Amino acid sequence: MKVGLFIPCYVDQFYPKVAIATLELLEKFGCEVDFPANQTCCGQPMANSGFEHMTQGCNDLFAENFQGFDYIVCPSGSCTLHIKEHLGVPEITTRCYELTEFLTDILKVDTIKVKFPYKVGLHQSCHGQRGLKIAQMSELNAPAFSKIEQLLHQVEGIELVNLDRKDECCGFGGTFCVAEEALSARMGQDRVLDHVKNGTQVLTAADMSCLMHLEGIIRRQKLPIRVMHLAEILNGVEVEELQSQV
Amino acid sequence: MESRARILQAIAQNQPEHQPLPDISTLAVVDYDPREKFIATLEGIGGRVVEISTLEEVKAYITTEFAQTERVISTLEELAPVAEINWLSDDPHTLENVDLFVMRADFGVAENGALWVTQEYMGQRAAPFITQNLAVVLNHSELVPTMHHAYERIGQTDYPFGMFLAGPSKTADIEQSLVLGAHGSRTMTVFLLMSE
Amino acid sequence: MNHSELAEEFIKDADRTTWHDETLWWVRQKRDKAAFQIPEWEALREAASSIKNNVLSNMHDYLVAFEAKATQNGFKIHWAADAEEHNQIVLGIMKDAGITAMIKSKSMLTEECHLNDYLEKNGIDVVDTDLGERIVQLRHEMPSHIVLPAIHLKKEDVGETFHKYLGTEKGNKDPQYLTEAARQHLREKFVTRKAALTGVNFAIAETGEFVVCTNEGNADMGAHLADIHIASMGFEKIIPERKHLGVFLRLLARSATGQPITTYSSHFKSPRPGQQMHIVIVDNGRSRQLGRPEFRSSLKCIRCGACMNTCPVYRRSGGHSYHSAVAGPIGSILAPNLDMTKNADLPFASTLCGSCTNVCPVKIDIHDQLYKWRQVLVQGGHVPFAKTVAMRAMTFTLSHPGVFGFAGKVGRMVMNVAPFMVSNGLNPWYKQREMPAPPEESFREWYSKNRNGESS
Numbered sequence: 001m002k003v004g005l006f007i008p009c010y011v012d013q014f015y016p017k018v019a020i021a022t023l024e025l026l027e028k029f030g031c032e033v034d035f036p037a038n039q040t041c042c043g044q045p046m047a048n049s050g051f052e053h054m055t056q057g058c059n060d061l062f063a064e065n066f067q068g069f070d071y072i073v074c075p076s077g078s079c080t081l082h083i084k085e086h087l088g089v090p091e092i093t094t095r096c097y098e099l100t101e102f103l104t105d106i107l108k109v110d111t112i113k114v115k116f117p118y119k120v121g122l123h124q125s126c127h128g129q130r131g132l133k134i135a136q137m138s139e140l141n142a143p144a145f146s147k148i149e150q151l152l153h154q155v156e157g158i159e160l161v162n163l164d165r166k167d168e169c170c171g172f173g174g175t176f177c178v179a180e181e182a183l184s185a186r187m188g189q190d191r192v193l194d195h196v197k198n199g200t201q202v203l204t205a206a207d208m209s210c211l212m213h214l215e216g217i218i219r220r221q222k223l224p225i226r227v228m229h230l231a232e233i234l235n236g237v238e239v240e241e242l243q244s245q246v
Numbered sequence: 247m248e249s250r251a252r253i254l255q256a257i258a259q260n261q262p263e264h265q266p267l268p269d270i271s272t273l274a275v276v277d278y279d280p281r282e283k284f285i286a287t288l289e290g291i292g293g294r295v296v297e298i299s300t301l302e303e304v305k306a307y308i309t310t311e312f313a314q315t316e317r318v319i320s321t322l323e324e325l326a327p328v329a330e331i332n333w334l335s336d337d338p339h340t341l342e343n344v345d346l347f348v349m350r351a352d353f354g355v356a357e358n359g360a361l362w363v364t365q366e367y368m369g370q371r372a373a374p375f376i377t378q379n380l381a382v383v384l385n386h387s388e389l390v391p392t393m394h395h396a397y398e399r400i401g402q403t404d405y406p407f408g409m410f411l412a413g414p415s416k417t418a419d420i421e422q423s424l425v426l427g428a429h430g431s432r433t434m435t436v437f438l439l440m441s442e
Numbered sequence: 443m444n445h446s447e448l449a450e451e452f453i454k455d456a457d458r459t460t461w462h463d464e465t466l467w468w469v470r471q472k473r474d475k476a477a478f479q480i481p482e483w484e485a486l487r488e489a490a491s492s493i494k495n496n497v498l499s500n501m502h503d504y505l506v507a508f509e510a511k512a513t514q515n516g517f518k519i520h521w522a523a524d525a526e527e528h529n530q531i532v533l534g535i536m537k538d539a540g541i542t543a544m545i546k547s548k549s550m551l552t553e554e555c556h557l558n559d560y561l562e563k564n565g566i567d568v569v570d571t572d573l574g575e576r577i578v579q580l581r582h583e584m585p586s587h588i589v590l591p592a593i594h595l596k597k598e599d600v601g602e603t604f605h606k607y608l609g610t611e612k613g614n615k616d617p618q619y620l621t622e623a624a625r626q627h628l629r630e631k632f633v634t635r636k637a638a639l640t641g642v643n644f645a646i647a648e649t650g651e652f653v654v655c656t657n658e659g660n661a662d663m664g665a666h667l668a669d670i671h672i673a674s675m676g677f678e679k680i681i682p683e684r685k686h687l688g689v690f691l692r693l694l695a696r697s698a699t700g701q702p703i704t705t706y707s708s709h710f711k712s713p714r715p716g717q718q719m720h721i722v723i724v725d726n727g728r729s730r731q732l733g734r735p736e737f738r739s740s741l742k743c744i745r746c747g748a749c750m751n752t753c754p755v756y757r758r759s760g761g762h763s764y765h766s767a768v769a770g771p772i773g774s775i776l777a778p779n780l781d782m783t784k785n786a787d788l789p790f791a792s793t794l795c796g797s798c799t800n801v802c803p804v805k806i807d808i809h810d811q812l813y814k815w816r817q818v819l820v821q822g823g824h825v826p827f828a829k830t831v832a833m834r835a836m837t838f839t840l841s842h843p844g845v846f847g848f849a850g851k852v853g854r855m856v857m858n859v860a861p862f863m864v865s866n867g868l869n870p871w872y873k874q875r876e877m878p879a880p881p882e883e884s885f886r887e888w889y890s891k892n893r894n895g896e897s898s
Contacts, residue, residue, distance in 0.1 A: 007885055009840070013850035014878045016885035023889075035889050038843040046840075048794065048813065050820030051833045057841030130796035138474070139752065139800035141483040165467070169754050173793025178870040180791060182450040185874035186459065186758050187793075216875025250521035253677070253725045258502040260733030265499045267682065268492035270689060275482045287702060338667055342633050357692070358702035371714060372666035375659045375706075376632075393688040393703075400684070406714075410691070410707040415659040418699070419574035419590065421597045422465055423617035428573060429628060430659025430706065 003031040004069035006083075006096070008076045009041035011208050018208055021235040022075040022099055028235075029107050036065035044082040048174045052086065063089050071106065075099045075231050077128020077207050084132075099231060100134050100206050104147040110154065114236040117157030121200030121225075122148060123191065123214065124167040125207035134206065138167050148206060151234060158233075161198045168194075172213035188217045195225060202226045204233055276391040280356035284389055285438075288359030291413040292426045294435040297386075301325065304348065304383065304437050316345035321369040322383065338372035347377035347431075353388040354436075355396050355410070361436070362396060364408040371407050380414070380431035385439050444787040448763035449755075462594065463757040469590070470751040472700025473801065480692070490689050491805035494742035497680060501732065504647040504680045505723065511650025512721060515712040520722045525555035528724050532557060532639065532672055533564050535720055539670055541566075541637045545628075547654070547661035548572040549641030550588050550745060551674050551724060553767035554780075557639075569631050571660035573624050580607045586761030588768055589698045589747035594760050628660070638664030642675035642721070643744070644690060648683040651711040652721065655694060655704040662708055671713070672720045678728055678741040690744060693803035697746040731779045736814045740775045742804040749798035749808055755791055764788060771798035775811040778819065786824035789815035847886060854880040 003026055007019045019035075026033045043058035062083065066072050072095050074080045080098040087093050103109045128134040135146035152158055171177070171187025178184075192214055195203055203218070203225050205211050215227040226239055247255075285295045298304065301324045308328045312318055319341070320329035325348060333341065349368055351361035361382055368374055390396050396410075415430030426432065443451075453459050477483045497504060509519045522528035528551075536544065544561070546552065546568055558568050558579070570579045574591030578584065580603050585591030592600065601615035610623045640661045645652040652673060654661045665671045681690065687707075695701040713719040732738050750756045750770030761769035766777045766785065774788035789812045798808040819825055839845050857864050857880035865872050883891075 009846070009850075012885045013854065014881060016881050016883065016888050019885035020888065035886070035893070037886055037890065040843050040846040041840040043840065046833055046836055048816070049829065049833065050790075050816035050825060051830075051837070052817050053821060054833060054837045057837055061841055061843070126793070126795040126797075130800065137797075137800055139797060141478050141480070167797075169793050169795035169797070171754070171793060173795075176790070176793050180446045180449060180755075181870040181873055182453045183446070183755055183758055183791075184793075186453050186456075187754055188875070190463070190758075212878055213875065216871070216877065219876040220874060248521075249523040249527060249725075252523055253521055253723075253729060254502055254505065256725070256729035257505065257677070257732060260729055260738075261501045262499050262735070262738060265492070265495040267496045268489050270489050270493075270685070273482055273485060273489060273689070275480075277481065291701065291705075339633055342629075360703050360707075370666075371662070375662045375666060393692050394685075397685040397688040402684075404711070405709070406712040408709045408711070409662075410703060412703050412705050412707075415705055416657050417573045417621060418657075419572070419577065419592050420600050420617040420620055421595070422468065422590075422593075423597070425617050425621040427625070428621060428658035428660070429571065429625060429632070429663050 001031050002068075002070045003033045004066045004072040005033050005035040006039065006066065006072050006074035006079070007035065008074065008079045008208065010212065011075065014212070015208050015229070017237070018075060018229040018231055021229065021231040021237055022073070025231055025235045026073060029103070029109060034069070039065045042079045042082050043086070044079060045174050047082065047086060055086070059087055062087060063092055066092055069095060071102065072096045073099055073102045075206065075229060076209065077125050077132055077134060078209060081127045081131040098128055098132055098134060098206065100128070100147045100151060101132060104150055109151065112151065112154040112234055114234065115156045116233055118239060119159045119161050119199050119201045120152065120233070121161040121163065121195040121198065121203045122152065123170060123203060123205040123210055125205050125210045126167075126169050128206050129167060148230065151230070155233065161195070161200050163194050163198055165194060170210045170214055172209050177213060184213070185217065188213050192217050192221070192223065196223060200225055202228055202233070202239060204228050204230050206230045270394065274392040274394045278356070280389045280391045281386065283356040284354050284359055287357070288413060288436060291359055292416060292434070293359060293413040294433065295438055296435060297438045297440055299441050301383070304381070308346065308348070312346055317343050318346045318348070319344050319373070319377075320348040321367065322348060322350060334369045338370055338376070341370070341372055341376045344373070344377040346379045346381060347373050348381045348383065349374065350383045351411070353390055353396070353399060354384050355393060356389055357392045358412055360410040360412040362400065362408065363411055364403075364405040366405070374411065375430045377431050379433045381435040381437060382411070383437045383439055443765075445759070445763050445765075445791040446787065448765070449759035449791070452760045452763055453758060459758055461596070462760060465593065466751045466757045469699060470748075470801070473697055473748055473751065476696035476700040476702065480696070486689060486693055487803055487805055490693055490803055491742065493681065493686050493689060494804050495739070497682060498732065498738060498741060501677070501680070504682060505677055508645055508647045508650055508680055511647070513650070515650045516719065517650070517713065518718070518720045520720060522722055522724045522726070524726045528555045528674065528722055528726070529557050529560040531722050532674070533561060533566065535670065535672060536566055536637060539637065539718070541670065543567045543635050544569070544637040544639055545631050545635045545664045545668070546570050546639045547641065547656065547664055548575055548591070549639070549674050550768055551641060551676050552639070553585065554726065555724070569628070569635070571628050571631065571664060572656070573621065573658060576624060576628065577603060584762065584767070586769065587747060587750055588745050594762065632663040632667055635664070636668055637670040637672070638668035639672045639674065640665060642673050642679050643694070644687060645675055645680045646684050646687070647680055649711065651709050653687060654708045654710065655691075655706065657705045659706055662706055665710070666714070668717070670718045670720070672722065673710070674722045674724065676728055677723050677725060694744055694746055697748040697801065697803040727780050731776070734779070737775060737779065737811055739806050740772065740811060742806055743772050744804060746803055748801040748803065752797045752801045754795065754797070755793070759791070764791070771808045771812070772806070775808060775815060778815050782819065782822060782824050786819045789819065847884070850884055854884070
């Protein structure tokens, strides 16, 4: 199975460990993974700011880079959703998967030999949840399910925290995070408070953008919460310096 | 071109391709006992339910709960000994001092504790609103499960005015604190007539 | 001031923001409780959405049919192309009857038309009778929520206002006491005023009747005692048949406040003998919205407010930060149609989380429309030019992998060597968040070293 690894631009530049964890995880489950070196960005930040009409260059580059794979996998719900909705090349978009849904729906992973004896607070990233239907949303009167929890429950020793608001937005929202800075920060602070209140030791999500924003707040407030991408937990990355995070 | 023509022309030009109406005949899911649901829901929204066997009990209620000096009106002739029944042609403004109004309802709706009443049941439109306290007599057999059933039952009936009435008037406009008794009646009692 | 400036002001009072957020979240939870008691809830939403889609596609004929039936029923129908004309028609009716004092129940349409101001300037005294509306009227404020007009006010604020204008006890903030005071104050108006204006929740094409839903009974207290009843409606309020009310009345109150139904759902089919009843059908930009394929479904709205209650942005910025009659997510997709310059900020006041779309009882794709309005506004030149320049630079960088890699490397190097260049007061991110720690190498650098250039 040839998998093209699609790494969000900010993950490539600022969170390489998340990309490495994603790569290693896919390889562990038997995928032949290739990272097209000329990829840059899906174009979402521009499109969401109203500049969709300028994203043809990005789209063309993406289509060029990701030709010829069986699947294209990305550790980000929002980037995957954006490509699926806006690239306009069906042979590519129909093969695009966010990491979680790839693991559950395609690889049908049912054993993860990892120990992670911590209280884990799962942040439900909006685009993956409401857009890609990776987990049921609280608004709908419909059966509960969560592909993320399905995977996390396979990890030994993990204890999932019950949050007050299971799927409220973190407030990152792309350029919103600076264009409406006060609101963005306030939303993030409220999310963090929910985790603090309910005992989260490790905060995780399937989207590094949310985590970047929440981690920025956690570190500013000097809170003893570690932030890790889902791929890192599933790949057995050790929790570093939990006590001395401050 | 006058406005009506301009507006209708713009609408005709701008409206999208025809989309058909859905079939709503199978929407209702009834997984409850209508009478139990009706009583529980109505009590939950601030109404009071009193099961009675005859209208005599309503008379007794009126004489015990309301002083001689308080004004009681009704559309039920049977209540003539204890309530005024000849007010139907009066100016509605004269009903301002009514303390209790007793009327009948056509039927009740279990899912939301509402009663369907048309103008002929009200006597006058203002009556159920302007009264301080409202009481409604409902035959226990006249209950439908959902609003879909309700509109089926109403069908094409002609009425100059009708309403679904669910409990006493209320508001939560002050810091989401629920207060019963806004501008309509302060209380609402349903006399559920168990016979007939 | 635009939304982000107004929101920043609002958020300065952190405790009050928490209170506002929690109050509205509680309303969202009440909606959830009500919705989850109905197994067929999602089927109901789908039915309501389809009915409204049918309405949009047959709007002309339904309106003509409604007008004919309503006229037969004894209503006088007026048509208003815009807000100004609506106001003139209402004034005209009042002047013809020689009446100078009116009572009003809740109508967001009349807020949109600024009716109260217009009437006051023309010598008509208007008293709003919905409790929340009366409170904001006394305070000379706009309502901040379409269903809960005074949700931005605490009991103390209401207590102060009533003490000042209604003579209630100073410092008494008991809601029961204050509501009783309002009841007495407004009862006098109901009983003495000769003209009442209401909104319209639903107008039925089949029968020429219309429905008004309230909890307080104020619309009815006005209408059934007045010599003249004026009902103002946006033309999109029309629905095809009486039986469709079954669908909408099951959804409306549950979505709005979590109640199974409002206390009163009043069906007006003909005037009281001797009473004049007027219906004013208003366009004011709605026909233009109807012609926008991507935005026309915003006209399906039944004004429940569920989108506002669920919106994490609305809850933390308040309705007034949207500077429009209708605020929140639905307001942000309606307002640009009314004025693209003034309201260009609104579609950007969102993270596109999608919660609104999924509570909307008529399934308007609100968050998708917010995204689409952004494209329209940018291409229409309503967004600051500096943003366009920045975006052009971004597009260039992201279309050229070499430039991207280099820029990233430089950025990380700067952050490592001279962090104060980035982590300072000029960087909005940095106000309340730490910057991410810059790694030694990017993933692509690691990959080319560790996977021996196995790239395509």
